Amino acid sequence: MNGNLSPSNISTKQSKIASLASTDSERALTTLAHHIDYEWLYEAYRRTRKNAAPGVDGVSAEQYAENLEENLSSLLDRFKSGRYRAPAVRRVHIEKDGGKSTRPLGIPTLEDKILQRAVTMVLEPIYEQDFLDCSYGFRPGRSAHDAVSDLWKGLMSFKGCWVIDLDIAKFFDNVDRAHLNDMLEQRVRDGVIRRVIGKWLKAGVMEGGVVHRPERGTPQGGVVSPLLANLYLHQVLDVWFERDVKPHLHNRAFMVRYADDAVLCFKSEQDARRVLTVLVKRLGRFGLSLNTAKTKLIRFAPPTRPDNSPDNADDAKRQLACFDFLGFTHTWQRSRKGRWIVVRRTAKARFARALRSIWLWCRRNRHRSLDDQQQLISRKLVGHYNYYGIAGNSRSLRCFLYRVTLVWCYWLRRRTSKKYTWERLLRLVDRYPLAPARLPSHAYLTGTRSEPLV
Numbered sequence: 001m002n003g004n005l006s007p008s009n010i011s012t013k014q015s016k017i018a019s020l021a022s023t024d025s026e027r028a029l030t031t032l033a034h035h036i037d038y039e040w041l042y043e044a045y046r047r048t049r050k051n052a053a054p055g056v057d058g059v060s061a062e063q064y065a066e067n068l069e070e071n072l073s074s075l076l077d078r079f080k081s082g083r084y085r086a087p088a089v090r091r092v093h094i095e096k097d098g099g100k101s102t103r104p105l106g107i108p109t110l111e112d113k114i115l116q117r118a119v120t121m122v123l124e125p126i127y128e129q130d131f132l133d134c135s136y137g138f139r140p141g142r143s144a145h146d147a148v149s150d151l152w153k154g155l156m157s158f159k160g161c162w163v164i165d166l167d168i169a170k171f172f173d174n175v176d177r178a179h180l181n182d183m184l185e186q187r188v189r190d191g192v193i194r195r196v197i198g199k200w201l202k203a204g205v206m207e208g209g210v211v212h213r214p215e216r217g218t219p220q221g222g223v224v225s226p227l228l229a230n231l232y233l234h235q236v237l238d239v240w241f242e243r244d245v246k247p248h249l250h251n252r253a254f255m256v257r258y259a260d261d262a263v264l265c266f267k268s269e270q271d272a273r274r275v276l277t278v279l280v281k282r283l284g285r286f287g288l289s290l291n292t293a294k295t296k297l298i299r300f301a302p303p304t305r306p307d308n309s310p311d312n313a314d315d316a317k318r319q320l321a322c323f324d325f326l327g328f329t330h331t332w333q334r335s336r337k338g339r340w341i342v343v344r345r346t347a348k349a350r351f352a353r354a355l356r357s358i359w360l361w362c363r364r365n366r367h368r369s370l371d372d373q374q375q376l377i378s379r380k381l382v383g384h385y386n387y388y389g390i391a392g393n394s395r396s397l398r399c400f401l402y403r404v405t406l407v408w409c410y411w412l413r414r415r416t417s418k419k420y421t422w423e424r425l426l427r428l429v430d431r432y433p434l435a436p437a438r439l440p441s442h443a444y445l446t447g448t449r450s451e452p453l454v
Contacts, residue, residue: 010043010121018125021187025130028185033080033192036118041072044118048110048223055109056090056206064110075111079196086199087112088206089219106205106221116200116223119193123227126187131230132238137259138226144258144326148344148390151256151325154265155342158252160301162272164264165323167294168283171260172220175232176287177201180218183235200224216287229259236286237262245275256325263325265300272297298323302332302340324349327388346388346396354384358404362411370432377408378435389439397437405429 013035021029045068050061064071078084089106108116124140131139136147155161168174180201181194188194200222204213218225218232241255241264251267253275266272276297280290298321322331328344335341358380365373381404385397409425 007043007046009039013040014121014125017122018129021126022129026186028187028189029126030189032122032188032190035122036076036079038072038076040121041076041114041118044121045072045114048113048117052110052113053092053107055107055112056087057109057111059110061110071111072114075115079115080192082192082195084115084196084199086196086203088204088211089221091205091207104220106219106225108219108222112200113223115196119196120224120227122193123188123224127227127231127234130187131234132242134242134255135230135234135238135257137230137257137261139230144387145390147256147258148326148328151263151265151330152342152344154254154256155300155330158265158267159340162266162269163298163300163323164266164272164276164279165294165296165298165325166262166264166279167291168260169289169291171288172225172229173214173217174287174289175218175229176216179286180228180232183231197224197228226259232286233257233260233262236283236288240282241275245278249275258326261326263323269299296323300330300332328390328393343392344390345393346400350388351396351400354400355403355407359407362407366411366415370428373408374432374434377404381435381437385435385438386440391439394437394439397439401434401437405434408434 017029017032017035021027050065052061054060075084087109089108091104091106093102094105128139136142136144136150181198184194184197200219202213203219204211206212218228238255238257246253249266249268249271251271253264253266253268253271255262255264257263264272264275266275283289300321300323322329324330324347327347327350329347330342330344332340333343358377361380362373362377365376368376381401384400388400389397409422409429412425412428413420
């Protein structure tokens with residue numbers, strides 16, 4: 001194996017691609033595939049998760065690594081010659097909304113993930129020059145916490161606004177491939193790259209041993225899919241809102257989008273209602289539609305009565321106004337200084353889903369030693385704290401720890417025929433304490449310290 005493989009070499013190549021793309025935002029690049037060589041593929045392999053479930057070929061990461069150099073060389077040759085055949089994506093269904101429903105998840109083969117990662121590494125520097133600041137999902141250097149933080153800053157600056165909580169119905173399944181190819185054509189005209197993307201779009205989905213080849217949609221679960229989704233919504237939503245909509249509004253407005261989840265905020269009710277009406281037509285032009293059950297227009301403002309006892313139904317409705325975004329429920333609350341501020345709590349559905357996951361794990365692993373259970377449950381708790389641990393959400397974290405402790409005690413009682421009292425179990429938990437509910441360091445680095453730490 002070549003001893004000169006280095007991620008820094010890849011970064012240098014990506015910087016050159018980005019520089020070339022930034023010189024002319026209207027220019028289409030015609031030669032890109034030559035950047036993908038063995039070194040590039042090896043870096044793509046290094047960045048690919050090795051503990052994920054195998055795809056339709058059943059090949060695990062350990063098996064692929066046994067002849068890694070030979071496998072990557074073969075993959076590179078098939079990609080460059082056009083002989084690469086994109087395998088179908090294995091589809092499974094995972095729970096959502098606290099177990100009340102499921103959503104499909106695609107699992108590509110490891111080799112397919114490697115090649116998709118390699119192509120994404122070529123396309124990403126190009127489209128990062130075009131994507132707007134309102135887009136956050138699956139982009140380098142941007143995270144869900146950044147999206148939530150910027151949304152909070154915008155809401156606080158408005159001190160009350162109208163919010164369109166946008167939900168696109170089955171977005172990944174309804175992407176129009178003809179429109180997507182037209183969008184790709186504007187910036188990427190490399191035949192090898194475009195050919196392999198076309199193969200991924202047509203590869204199909206295997207479910208129950210049967211391969212289905214839908215006419216619409218992107219390979220959900222694939223590494224390249226988030227980039228294609230961002231490109232599609234960049235043209236359909238972001239550019240349209242920033243360049244066509246905002247100049248015609250009567251008052252201020254902004255948008256925050258993370259993949260296919262978006263929130264549009266307006267200072268004026270008239271602007272919000274006009275945009276919501278036009279938005280349906282805009283999405284329809286590109287084969288998309290709103291999920292009417294989840295998309296809603298909300299008057300998001302502090303309650304009008306300081307004593308929280310409204311005299312009419314409108315005030316009561318305004319007090320309850322809230323919306324969910326990226327797992328957080330946004331609502332209004334008084335700070336310790338008496339000011340109305342926007343606070344973020346763990347959304348009920350996410351809370352229930354995380355607790356159900358702990359419940360199932362404790363049921364399956366109650367035979368383990370107490371030391372093992374303590375360490376593994378604490379790891380899960382720390383992962384929960386790292387995402388949901390933002391300023392203002394301490395109460396939800398403590399509540400989650402309390403509920404997890406009760407779940408653990410319940411299954412400790414079930415694993416023996418002895419009659420354990422709750423007092424004895426609580427003493428046992430004191431001896432084997434779970435990870436305490438603490439805000440991680442990033443909670444204090446998002447410019448939201450003015451929120452109450454309650």
